[in-house]
Amino acid sequence: MxxxxxxxxxxxxxxxxxxxxxxxxxxxxxxxxxxxxxxxxxxxxxxxxxxxxxxxxxxxxxxxxxxxxxxxxxxxxxxxxxxxRRSTLTRAAAGERYARQIIATNIDYVLVLTGLDGDFNPRRIERYLLLIEGSGAQPVVLLTKADRTEDVEAKCAALRERLPDTTPVHAINARDPATIEQLSGYLRPGDTVVLVGSSGAGKSTLTNTLLGESRMATGAVRASDSRGRHTTTHRALLPLPGGACLIDTPGMRELKLTGEESLDLFADIEELALRCRFADCAHETEPGCAVQAAIASGELDAERWRNYVKLKAEREEQAATLEARLKQQGRAKTPGRRSGQRGRGRDDV
Ligand SMILES: Nc1nc2c(ncn2[C@@H]2O[C@H](COP(=O)(O)OP(=O)(O)OP(=O)(O)O)[C@@H](O)[C@H]2O)c(=O)[nH]1
Ligand SMILES: [Zn+2]
Incomplete structure (x- = not known):
């Protein structure tokens, strides 16, 4: 060799x-x-x-x-x-042992797919953006099924209004090869992309479209195990015809906050809350609540406010868990019963 x-x-x-x-x-x-x-x-x-x-x-x-x-x-x-690494995507680990888990590294663009049909859910998009923030990768929101949706422009505009200006939003038809041209800015030679989004959002469809002529080979992209779950096969990294490549990793499918996310996505809301009359305002029925006033005047979308409250609570809960786990791991580092064991346990690799 x-x-x-x-x-x-x-x-x-x-x-x-x-x-x-x-x-x-x-x-x-x-x-x-x-x-x-x-x-x-x-x-x-x-x-x-x-x-x-x-x-x-x-x-x-x-x-x-x-x-x-x-x-x-x-x-x-x-x-x-x-x-x-040029970027690191992490999520909260499912198990007990580690608080954080790396999903994938060296990703340039995370394409966040949501169907414009019944699946359309700005709250889920915000959750993904929170997870991608700070990873070093750039999120790009792709609204699929634009070809079979009526009010595409209105939905796009509402979402652009809601999300930071730095987050691109595109309405696409995941089946149409013209989509490749639309996304060319994220698919330059050397770029690595991952596709995330809930089931049915169009990830497989877009993958096949991006693969173009070589799509016949994608039968092996994702097989199902005996219980019908998706499993990754050897085709976890797919070189695309234009020179970019796509990583398909099952870890991206269920995303739990790690507790380390910033809430910059909602900076305007946090700023608004500083203007309440009472410093400890719960933003419910207090007099002089700037949040409730903004909701009443239409300046702040009530649904977006609720999502912020929910994500903030989840993030705080995860942050507490993370802190507890890190403390525990800190203790585990002091010589104990397990010291000297070199064997590979089931948590390894
Ligand atoms: N017309 C149209 N149909 C689409 C579009 N995107 C996806 N579909 C259809 O929606 C269905 C679900 O798409 P998939 O690509 O399987 O969705 P997925 O995200 O891979 O779903 P999982 O494999 O369950 O994670 C399929 O029947 C697709 O043909 C689109 O932009 N336009
Ligand atoms: Zn308030």
Whole structure:
């Protein structure tokens, strides 16, 4: 095996840097048994270096889907180190052990899909934006099924009004190849995108449209396991014809706040609340409540206000959980019953 990387091949899977003398590949899947990495040509199995398996390591320091990693020359190779990340998407972990979990790294654009039909839900979009904020990736809101919706322009305008100016909103027909042109600004060579959105929003449809001629190969993009759940296969990283690539990771499907999100999305509301007569105003029935006044005058959308209250409460709850877990992990770091154990537990990898 010769050393060094095929840079042209790596560029098709999101590599932005120059030549590398090292053997570089991109992590496309993570299993209990190890990793799958893509070198621009093929997917190969790789094992993490032993230090990544130590129980006490911060999970954020382990290889994650989307990472560019340096492999050694062995077959199968070992992942020696992780190259610096340009973005990191995290969510609250499902289990007890860790508070945060990396969903994917080195993502440039998170395409947030919502159907303009019955699925249309600005609150869910705000939740996604909260999660993407601070990740280093840029969110782009895509309203699908524009071809079979009546009041597309009104819905778009209302959403643009509600979201920060920095968040692009596009109405698309996920089935129409012309959509590729519409989204070309997010699909330049070297760009990496992920698609998020609830079931039926059009993620598979858009994936196929973006793949174009190569769409016949996507039968393997997502298979279902015996219980009918979607599982990721070898096609977790899809090079797109235009030079960008798409990462399909199941972790993006259910998104729980980590407690570290900022509420900048609602900065105007937080500012408004400072203008209430009472500093401890609950914004319910208090006299001189600036929030209720703004709702009454139509300046503030009541539904958006309720979503803010809900997300803020959820975020605070998660923040408390996060703090408790971090404290617990801090304690776990002091020598205890488990110290000296080097074996790989079921929480590892
Ligand atoms: N007319 C039209 N139909 C669409 C559009 N986007 C999605 N659909 C249809 O909506 C249905 C659901 O789309 P999918 O692409 O399977 O949705 P998904 O987000 O992948 O859903 P899951 O796989 O359950 O997560 C399919 O029948 C699509 O053909 C669109 O922009 N226009
Ligand atoms: Zn108030």
């Amino acid at each position: 010769s050393s060094g990387s095929d840079i042209e091949a790596l560029r098709r899977i999101g590599w932005r840097d120059g030549d590398s003398a090292a053997r570089v590949a991109r992590v496309v899947a993570q299993h209990r048994a190890g990793y799958e990495v893509h070198d621009g040509h093929a997917v190969i199995a790789a094992q993490p270096d032993g230090r990544f398996l130590k129980r006490r390591i911060d999970p954020a320091e382990r290889p994650a889907v989307g990472d560019f990693v340096v492999l050694d020359e062995a077959e199968p190779p070992t992942i020696e180190r992780i190259l610096p």
